[in-house]
Amino acid sequence: GxxxxxxxxxxxxxxxxxxxxxxxxxxxxxxxxxxxxxxxxxxxxxxxxxxxxxxxxxxxxxxxxxxxxxxxxxxxxxALFHMACAVDEDTRAVTFLYRFLPGACSRSHGIHVARLAGLAPPV
The missing domain is CATH 3.40.50.300 (P-loop containing nucleotide triphosphate hydrolases)
Incomplete structure (x- = not known):
């Protein structure tokens, strides 16, 4: 295939x-x-x-x-839009808000998503 x-x-x-x-x-x-x-x-x-x-x-x-x-x-x-999220600057915790907001996303949250998926920190 x-x-x-x-x-x-x-x-x-x-x-x-x-x-x-x-x-x-x-x-x-x-x-x-x-x-x-x-x-x-x-x-x-x-x-x-x-x-x-x-x-x-x-x-x-x-x-x-x-x-x-x-x-x-x-x-x-x-027109650019991104999915909204809130970031706690002290803990670096990311909360995904599941809303479209105007403009490009200013940050990437791939490392946070990797943690959510259970990847160990060395990975």
């Missing part, structure tokens, strides 16, 4: 070919299944195509902060 990444790319290819200005496209973490540089390049190309060529309503979730910065002011039809 095909790798998960290959399937993701084939599905993305179909989406980009078939999307119209009347489409709603939802892409979640495109490019996560490969090296960061390649994944970000793939995500950038897909997002640029949706914004500049297809011009459809899209929800594009990513952890590529550089990608968000690239598109933040590039087009008046692009």
């Amino acid at each position: 095909l790798s998960t990444f290959r399937v993701e790319l084939e599905e993305t290819s179909t989406i980009l070919k078939k999307a119209t200005p009347r489409s709603l496209v939802i892409l979640d973490e495109l490019g996560r299944g490969t090296a960061t540089f390649d994944g970000m390049a793939i995500a950038y190309g897909a997002l640029r195509h949706l914004v500049m060529e297809t011009r459809c309503l899209s929800l594009f979730a990513t952890h590529y902060h550089a990608l968000a910065r690239e598109f933040e002011h590039a087009n008046p039809f692009v």
Whole structure:
């Protein structure tokens, strides 16, 4: 069979070919299944195509902060949102609030999520 990444790319290819200005496209973490540089390049190309060529309503979730910065002011039809959280600065505890807020996320919480998942601190 095909790798998960290959399937993701084939599905993305179909989406980009078939999307119209009347489409709603939802892409979640495109490019996560490969090296960061390649994944970000793939995500950038897909997002640029949706914004500049297809011009459809899209929800594009990513952890590529550089990608968000690239598109933040590039087009008046692009709006950035992030999932809200509260951080206790004393304990560094993160509480996820499950609300969309305008703007790019200023911090990454991957280490906190790793702790929540039970990974030992040396990992």
